[in-house]
Amino acid sequence: MFKLLKTDDKTKARRGQLTTAHGVIQTPIFMPVGTQGTVKTLHPDDLVDLGSQIILGNTYHLNLRPGLDVIRAAQGLHKFSSWDMPILTDSGGFQVWSLAKLRKISEEGVAFANHLDGSKMMLSPESSMEIQATLGSDIAMLFDECPPYPCDEKYAADSLALTTRWAKRCKQWHEENRSSIVPWQLDNSLIANPTEVSRQLAFGIVQGSTYADLREQSAKELIEIGFDGYAVGGISVGEPEYEMIRAIDNAVPHLPQDKPRYAMGLGTPPQMLEMIARGVDMFDCVMPTRVARHGLAFTHDGPIHIKNKEFELDQRPLTETTHPSVARFSRSYIRHLWRAKEMLALRLLSFHNLHFYLQLMEQAREAIDNGNFTEFKDAFIARYTANSK
């Protein structure tokens, strides 16, 4: 259930709130990624300290390991991972394309050999929705085909047609089965702080590659089927940044004002601000935690590599506005932890980078509320890119 609160006068940037079974989310929002049922290196208490409103879980990974028997025994992913707030699960479609081997696509779904032990598996619209219902996420994504980049128009059109047929099957399975198969999907007594929404939401995914008419067609077909929100997919697959922005420009104008819009798998801080300016409400990305594990910290002057010699005696915190839990440590100390291969380095950098992303979203929301989003965006990007190393 999405409520549009305010639209910025000069851009299409907007403030909204999305109500899910496990809580109300303020948008624009960034969702930390908990691929395997945990946001890497962090405790759920850390995510609460960070003000994280929702996290993302990966259907492909969780279905492989620990597997649904383990999730069922725990009564869903929330209880399994001790996270009481909203969870969005992806459909597994993207990972099948990026990780699995020997993929074979048919009308039925995708047969593949998984990346862990090569076992043959199948994901279909129905099985993806069933797994997501078993996980008990607050928001399920439909099972789509994610075309590669570049992609010729014929392939993109055929792929889009298949995604639309799969979207119908997802919707049908979801309507008919989600409440009967797993009690924790509907039973409010199992939720610590239930809201008026006592069902799993389902989001459609707009495909169509780089073709404006296909993006428009995809959006219209999905809207006709009817979803609780709409994502833009098929981006962050190796395309240049201008194509990423164009995909948003080609899709968002055809999406309804009264539903949330989600750009999947993005992005850098400037990219997210550019997309907010185009009316995007939701983001997810592994980047803040992944680059942390490579020693990179986000700052308002662009990212820095903590391993660099220049930080050897630097007594300043990573940034002036980082969370107190990280601000108490100097760059000098974190560099030492990094060089000494101490896990606390990865934990502090992950925490800091997520704080940077979540703080950016908070500032974006405030700027929209205050009617100065354009000024905020331009100033942030100017400083971020001017000094970027």
Add this chain to the structure above:
Amino acid sequence: MFKLLKTDDKTKARRGQLTTAHGVIQTPIFMPVGTQGTVKTLHPDDLVDLGSQIILGNTYHLNLRPGLDVIRAAQGLHKFSSWDMPILTDSGGFQVWSLAKLRKISEEGVAFANHLDGSKMMLSPESSMEIQATLGSDIAMLFDECPPYPCDEKYAADSLALTTRWAKRCKQWHEENRSSIVPWQLDNSLIANPTEVSRQLAFGIVQGSTYADLREQSAKELIEIGFDGYAVGGISVGEPEYEMIRAIDNAVPHLPQDKPRYAMGLGTPPQMLEMIARGVDMFDCVMPTRVARHGLAFTHDGPIHIKNKEFELDQRPLTETTHPSVARFSRSYIRHLWRAKEMLALRLLSFHNLHFYLQLMEQAREAIDNGNFTEFKDAFIARYTANSK
């Protein structure tokens, strides 16, 4: 400054409190090991949550990396690692024996090639004390020679004589220089919560290998030099458990009642209780955090390996009395994190194991206060060993 509060009637177990510049410590006590200026996987806030009263830092490691220039720029190890409570530093002697290569011992000290890049270095009584003063620890250990096990009587006697001569040089350097070289060693304005003790304490280390008369001689010689506390060294070097206990039995009776006694590098939960029963006040050990990184969790029924299949669907916490921050997770979930190679597994197991050790010390203190330490010890060991796997 040590104050003996109570002695158990049936054993030599005792309650005391040790005042250092950064705070008052209740004994018996366990000190988590922060080899490289961090207790592996944990944030200082975690250590406060765990009720850790003091941590240990390693002179050998910190002198190599980050090096004293970095520590000086931060004004000592407390500020560098953002830890406001007491720190004990070892002398580096043990690591020279266990890690360094091409060791050459002389009256002056030990020349060696370090384990990181093979550079030639030297540690002497004076340099060890100077490093420890620069680190600014609350308790410094004298620089000793740690003889191997087994060790013939001639070697043990010669080594002991050298350790005594080094102890005198340590004491002399410490008296003459500790306050003049590094301001953060004496300046109470640099300490968040200073106590009446505004100097670095220094502990002697009793050596003598497995020979009762040498242990007695070592204790008497060190007492004559005069230290703020006395450790039993040369244990946990590969000897069988009965030799470890015998070393304590040979040393402790010769140590003064009004100074703290520290058994270095120990031990398992039953071993620590046996040593508390013999009048030992302080312990340190890498075991709780090291075995955590191998998937082992301490329980009252002995250690368990979280990777075992039997925990796949086990919805119970690691133990009934673990910290709430860990108790919220099932064994099933932690096993999943372990199998998925998620760092949170190492963090939760490290946190839990330290909680187990620190809780054991708290229970030992309570039992001594209540006059039922023997019953507590016997019941704990009976359950721990009966079901040990």
